[in-house]
Amino acid sequence: xxxxxxxxxxxxxxxxxxxxxxxxxxxxxxxxxxxxxxxxxxxxxxxxxxxxxxxxxxxxxxxxxxxxxxx
Numbered sequence: 001x002x003x004x005x006x007x008x009x010x011x012x013x014x015x016x017x018x019x020x021x022x023x024x025x026x027x028x029x030x031x032x033x034x035x036x037x038x039x040x041x042x043x044x045x046x047x048x049x050x051x052x053x054x055x056x057x058x059x060x061x062x063x064x065x066x067x068x069x070x071x
Contacts, residue, residue: 001067002035009039016041018054 005015019042022034045051055064 001065002037004065005037005040009037014041015039016043016058018043018045018051020045 001017005017008015017037017040021044023032043054045054
């Protein structure tokens with residue numbers, strides 16, 4: 001997703017990345033590192049209510065790309 005975020009920024013879009021955690025413990029154990037993308041707004045959320053509240057702050061024509069929904 002970092003590559004997609006960088007490309008969208010390069011095309012002139014405002015990008016916000018909303019996450020519950022920077023990276024899973026499993027990926028960290030495999031040696032993965034979180035990318036640094038200073039142009040992307042990073043938001044941490046802990047529950048569905050926070051997600052809904054945050055999403056309601058974005059314009060109506062916002063495009064949402066969802067990844068990693070589990071359970």
